[in-house]
Amino acid sequence: MSAFVEVRNLRRVFDVSKSWLERTIEREPKRYLTAVDDISFDIAKGETLALVGESGSGKSTVARMVVGLLPPTRGEVAIDGVSMHGSDGARDRRGLRRRIQMIFQDPYASLNPRWRVDRIIAEPMRAFSTEADDAACLARVGELLRLVGLDPADGVKYPHEFSGGQRQRVAIARALAARPEFIVCDEPTSALDVSVQAQILNLMRDLQDQFGLTYLFISHNLAVVRHMASRIGVMYLGRIVEIAPPKQLFGAPRHPYTRMLLDAVPDLAMSGRKRQGVAGEIPNPINPPPGCTFNPRCPLADDRCRTEIPPMLDGVACHAIEEGRAAPARIALPA
Amino acid sequence: MLRMGDAEMSDSVLSVRDLVVEFHTRHGALRALDRISFDIGKGEVLGVVGESGAGKSITGSAIIGLIDPPGRITGGEVRLNGERIDNLAPDAMRKIRGRRIGMIFQDPLTSLNPLYRVSEQLIETIRTHLPLSAKQARQRAIDLLAEVGIPAPERRIDSYPHEFSGGMRQRVVIALALCAEPDLVIADEPTTALDVSVQAQIIEVIKKLCRERGTAVMLITHDMGVIAETADRVAVMYAGRIAEIGPVRDVIKAPLHPYAAGLMGSIPSLESDGETRLVQIPGAMPRLSAIPPGCAFNPRCPQVFGRCRVDRPEPKPVGNRIVACHLHDAQISEAAA
Ligand SMILES: Nc1ncnc2c1ncn2[C@@H]1O[C@H](COP(=O)(O)OP(=O)(O)OP(=O)(O)O)[C@@H](O)[C@H]1O
Ligand SMILES: Nc1ncnc2c1ncn2[C@@H]1O[C@H](COP(=O)(O)OP(=O)(O)OP(=O)(O)O)[C@@H](O)[C@H]1O
Ligand code: SF4
Ligand SMILES: [Mg+2]
Ligand SMILES: [Mg+2]
Numbered sequence: 001m002s003a004f005v006e007v008r009n010l011r012r013v014f015d016v017s018k019s020w021l022e023r024t025i026e027r028e029p030k031r032y033l034t035a036v037d038d039i040s041f042d043i044a045k046g047e048t049l050a051l052v053g054e055s056g057s058g059k060s061t062v063a064r065m066v067v068g069l070l071p072p073t074r075g076e077v078a079i080d081g082v083s084m085h086g087s088d089g090a091r092d093r094r095g096l097r098r099r100i101q102m103i104f105q106d107p108y109a110s111l112n113p114r115w116r117v118d119r120i121i122a123e124p125m126r127a128f129s130t131e132a133d134d135a136a137c138l139a140r141v142g143e144l145l146r147l148v149g150l151d152p153a154d155g156v157k158y159p160h161e162f163s164g165g166q167r168q169r170v171a172i173a174r175a176l177a178a179r180p181e182f183i184v185c186d187e188p189t190s191a192l193d194v195s196v197q198a199q200i201l202n203l204m205r206d207l208q209d210q211f212g213l214t215y216l217f218i219s220h221n222l223a224v225v226r227h228m229a230s231r232i233g234v235m236y237l238g239r240i241v242e243i244a245p246p247k248q249l250f251g252a253p254r255h256p257y258t259r260m261l262l263d264a265v266p267d268l269a270m271s272g273r274k275r276q277g278v279a280g281e282i283p284n285p286i287n288p289p290p291g292c293t294f295n296p297r298c299p300l301a302d303d304r305c306r307t308e309i310p311p312m313l314d315g316v317a318c319h320a321i322e323e324g325r326a327a328p329a330r331i332a333l334p335a
Numbered sequence: 336m337l338r339m340g341d342a343e344m345s346d347s348v349l350s351v352r353d354l355v356v357e358f359h360t361r362h363g364a365l366r367a368l369d370r371i372s373f374d375i376g377k378g379e380v381l382g383v384v385g386e387s388g389a390g391k392s393i394t395g396s397a398i399i400g401l402i403d404p405p406g407r408i409t410g411g412e413v414r415l416n417g418e419r420i421d422n423l424a425p426d427a428m429r430k431i432r433g434r435r436i437g438m439i440f441q442d443p444l445t446s447l448n449p450l451y452r453v454s455e456q457l458i459e460t461i462r463t464h465l466p467l468s469a470k471q472a473r474q475r476a477i478d479l480l481a482e483v484g485i486p487a488p489e490r491r492i493d494s495y496p497h498e499f500s501g502g503m504r505q506r507v508v509i510a511l512a513l514c515a516e517p518d519l520v521i522a523d524e525p526t527t528a529l530d531v532s533v534q535a536q537i538i539e540v541i542k543k544l545c546r547e548r549g550t551a552v553m554l555i556t557h558d559m560g561v562i563a564e565t566a567d568r569v570a571v572m573y574a575g576r577i578a579e580i581g582p583v584r585d586v587i588k589a590p591l592h593p594y595a596a597g598l599m600g601s602i603p604s605l606e607s608d609g610e611t612r613l614v615q616i617p618g619a620m621p622r623l624s625a626i627p628p629g630c631a632f633n634p635r636c637p638q639v640f641g642r643c644r645v646d647r648p649e650p651k652p653v654g655n656r657i658v659a660c661h662l663h664d665a666q667i668s669e670a671a672a
């Protein structure tokens with residue numbers, strides 16, 4: 001037990017069957033969707049692990065299991081040595097609650113519409129009695145609002161009186177309120193303009209430098225991920241297919257899916273480079289292809305890929321790489 | 336396409352003039368939109384970017400007549416294909432919404448009812464607007480879901496919204512907005528929750544719509560990459576006003592307004608090494624109740640000078656764009672030349 005966050009062989013299956021009656025009439029079997037399949041990773045204290053990957057690849061499902069909001073079908077999550085799901089450890093988990101926070105992908109759903117914003121932000125401080133008294137609490141609410149680029153006087157407003165990005169900043173302020181040590185951030189800045197995004201990302205980095213915060217950081221913006229992450233895990237259809245530090249991942253991506261993903265980044269320089277869409281159909285997660293789930297879209301797929309699930313070896317799960325059939329791509333980025 | 340004066344553009348699908356939106360609160364009227372004007376032509380994509388809270392979503396809501404009280408339009412006008420729509424009765428407006436203007440809201444929850452299956456919601460919307468049988472409408476719904484990249488749509492169509500991932504829900508909302516083949520689509524952060532490959536797919540759907548059906552699109556997004564790829568022109572908003580509007584390449588590569596320049600300078604790049612800090616514009620946007628006199632950007636502007644603190648800069652043509660900044664007033668540029 002060494003890493004701060006340890007995730008082992010995590011799996012989550014959802015029952016997506018129609019109702020019993022409809023199934024009986026239509027003679028359909030039950031249907032299951034494997035959202036997350038056999039995922040393992042560690043996050044060291046003070047580190048930022050980022051998860052990227054196609055929409056629906058299971059990133060939010062991993063996030064919810066890591067913070068203990070969703071029970072896994074199989075596998076384990078331990079934070080600072082405390083199991084997040086087992087029947088034992090319930091008391092230890094209570095002690096952990098203050099130290100873990102989550103910023104949700106959907107800020108609308110996560111803010112109580114009937115509470116004023118100052119109450120929303122103060123709630124974690126009250127719940128865990130982190131401040132000496134109400135005055136200290138109020139002062140901290142003001143300070144947090146300022147840190148996320150809002151005005152302390154905005155505390156008297158209700159969530160619906162804010163724009164989308166302002167609400168996201170309220171959610172970020174609340175997540176920081178009880179001085180957590182580990183924050184799971186699901187698309188924390190995608191609702192923000194680039195200048196406010198820069199302010200929030202700089203703030204998150206500063207807090208990490210000062211207090212050794214640990215982040216699990218989910219974002220589809222590869223430039224943001226590159227800036228924030230110490231390591232990046234690339235997910236595809238419920239599995240991690242490659243995990244590497246940003247320099248390596250962006251400089252020499254190995255997994256064929258990672259390469260396609262990097263080619264699909266929009267071209268801001270407007271150099272006329274044609275953005276390469278990721279080829280092929282997005283597979284159906286209810287009936288995933290056998291073998292490597294990426295095989296129907298992979299230029300390097302062979303018979304082994306169509307039958308055998310590639311194990312994670314040295315940070316990448318791909319038969320072609322293991323067999324030396326694919327040299328790592330060298331991406332020449334302009335200096 | 337450049338707008339000047341009040342001349343009606345014959346090919347404008349949408350034309351907004353001096354639009355003002357205010358929220359009447361206990362502390363007085365807050366002006367969320369302060370005299371904004373722009374046009375969108377047939378088959379054109381206008382990108383709208385700007386500070387979080389600048390009024391982008393409110394602009395979209397004002398156009399479709401969906402501002403929640405205590406907010407309301409207190410000045411200016413909105414025309415769709417030349418016809419005024421800002422003063423229509425609620426019933427007439429409801430007919431336009433969905434049929435002639437399709438909307439993709441920033442908040443996907445407002446568009447999808449959690450209690451109904453996706454199929455029910457799509458089929459109902461399609462049949463309200465198009466003369467199709469239930470069976471035809473279902474087929475059309477499945478085709479639309481396939482078009483926005485939902486895998487196995489014939490199977491997933493009967494799911495409930497919560498059974499989809501965030502990005503998939505957003506794609507359902509996009510399908511819903513397109514299903515009646517509207518003249519104008521207002522898309523508020525349509526690709527925010529989507530990964531780059533699905534994003535490319537959605538952008539392709541939007542572009543195809545413009546190309547093949549001449550649909551006008553107002554595309555609100557923070558993602559400059561998406562703007563660069565999709566938009567013909569871009570409007571940059573700050574504190575309820577339009578700071579600069581012009582061809583997308585010019586505005587992104589050589590912004591004229593200091594706020595636009597600050598914004599473009601904050602874009603994180605893929606080449607970043609992660610060691611350096613991201614550039615941010617110092618300070619924060621003023622609250623609506625404390626917009627400074629003169630230029631709203633003046634307290635944060637690196638090039639501020641005397642007049643900026645007194646006179647509000649009016650939008651003026653500069654080459655093929657419109658810029659609201661005293662630095663680009665004709666006299667000053669001439670004096671500098
Ligand atoms: N409660 C649920 N019931 C059924 N299926 C679900 C449920 N929650 C998630 N799923 C399915 O699990 C898969 C993974 O979803 P998840 O939300 O983790 O994706 P994601 O990677 O976060 O995607 P996005 O980038 O779009 O947010 C999707 O196919 C989704 O439809
Ligand atoms: N019901 C309301 N009462 C008072 N003020 C409001 C209300 N709704 C919105 N506002 C204010 O109007 C301004 C513009 O909001 P809008 O949602 O248009 O911003 P936006 O540009 O879309 O921002 P974002 O990029 O964060 O979504 C904001 O400052 C917001 O606080
Ligand atoms: S008008 Fe003045 S303060 Fe405003 S952007 Fe231009 S130079 Fe800056
Ligand atoms: Mg998600
Ligand atoms: Mg908005």
